[in-house]
Amino acid sequence: MMLAIRNLSIAFPGSGGPVRVVDDVSVEVGRGESLGIVGESGSGKSMLSLATIGLLPKSARTSxxxxxxxxxxxxxxxxxxxxVRGRRIGMIFQEPMTALNPAMSAGQQIAEGIRLHRRIGRAEARAEALRLLDRVRIPDPARRIDSYPHEMSGGQRxxxxxxxxxxxxxxxxxxxEPTTALDVTVQKEILDILDELVADLGLSLILISHDLGVIARSTDxxxxxxxxxxVEEGPTETVLRHPTAPYTRxxxxxxxxxxxAGLAEEPHAAAGGAR
Ligand SMILES: Nc1ncnc2c1ncn2[C@@H]1O[C@H](COP(=O)(O)OP(=O)(O)OP(=O)(O)O)[C@@H](O)[C@H]1O
Ligand SMILES: [Mg+2]
Incomplete structure (x- = not known):
């Protein structure tokens, strides 16, 4: 199993004792499988994902x-x-502007990460950055590689x-929440890219969203x-078409x-083909 979360609890100290923000959660993600996590604001989705890359706040207690x-x-x-961070697990944040360095070009930021972990020269890292920009279908990557974050649209960032x-x-x-800050058409393009990465590279994906439509089209x-x-876990189609928990309903x-009505359609059919 790629990732197995077993009986995960996360608590923070509170005035009346520890406050559990994640409470005895177990879930698995297989290789090449995509897991969607939905739930209202404050339900612990981000804490669960931060725990998975070892980036919880220092005050958090886990079991x-x-x-x-x-x-x-x-x-x-x-x-x-x-x-583990980067090499085994990659993280994509909601607001890319906060995750990107405003003082570095796109190419520099991508290449910096590569050179931190691999002994390759500048030119080689830049060539790899260009390939990656092409992979995420940035228009005109040869030009965009030298653009700074403020020169790009939200979707490009x-x-x-x-x-x-x-x-x-x-x-x-x-x-x-990788698409929450983006408008609907750009959102679709970004989800298409994520779907492709899972299908072509066999990546596993954890996709957190409050949008059930996003979950329906992009997760297994x-x-x-x-x-x-x-409160509920299972194949996306089953969870969305035949929810058992009152909260999911x-x-x-x-x-x-x-x-x-959209949720009742074939989940992956809308994404353009079987997987
Ligand atoms: N550093 C912290 N100290 C104490 N409590 C925290 C801390 N960070 C988050 N929390 C609490 O943990 C709970 C879960 O937060 P989390 O960010 O995981 O929610 P979420 O499901 O991602 O919500 P959203 O949809 O708004 O992003 C919330 O009640 C939040 O107030
Ligand atoms: Mg969150």
Whole structure:
């Protein structure tokens, strides 16, 4: 199993004792599989993903296990974690502007990550950066490679964010609300790229979104979280078409009618082909 989260709990100290923000969650992600995580704001989605790359706030207390190919992330040394981040797990953030360095060009930021982990020369790293920009389908990559974040659109910045996450050839991508800050057409382009990466490179994907439409089109399995707990988990199609937990039913019922009708379609058919 690529990733196995077992009985994960995360708590923060509070005035009335520890506050559990993730409560006994277990879930698995196979190689080449995509897991969607949905749930209302504050349900613990981001804490779960930060725990998975070993980036929880210092004050967080954890129990349980997060096994990346059998090795527990929660007990790894900082040094071992550095090797995991980037090389094994790539992270894509909601607002690429905050994740990107405004003072470096797209190409520099991608190449920097590569050269931190691999002994290759500048020219070679730049050539690799160009390939990655092409891979995330940035228009005119030869020109864009020297652009700075403020010179790019939100969609282009998110492509650069994905290119950075891909630079070290990770096995698992975690995307926390990667399209929330983007308009609908750009959102679709970014999801197409993520779908492609899973299909072509055999990456595993954890896709966090409050948007059930996004989850429906791009994931194989879905975990529904509510107040830190896993209330439902299973194949995306089953979870969305035949939800068993009242909370999942409420989430679906809260969708506008047309979006609800969309969920009833074949999930991957809309994404352009079988996987
Ligand atoms: N550093 C911290 N100290 C204490 N509590 C925190 C800290 N960071 C987050 N929390 C709490 O943890 C809970 C879960 O937060 P988390 O960010 O995982 O939610 P989320 O599901 O990602 O929500 P959203 O959809 O808004 O991104 C929230 O109640 C939040 O207030
Ligand atoms: Mg979050």
């Amino acid at each position: 349980g296990e997060i096994l990346l190919e059998g090795k527990n992330i929660l007990t790894m040394s900082e040094r071992a974690l550095c090797a 998110q492509r650069v964010g994905i290119a950075i996450a891909l630079a070290l050839k990770p096995d698992l991508l975690i995307a926390d 399995r879905t975990l529904v979280m509510c107040r830190g707990r896993a 409420d989430l679906i019922a809260a969708l506008p009618r047309r979006a609800r």
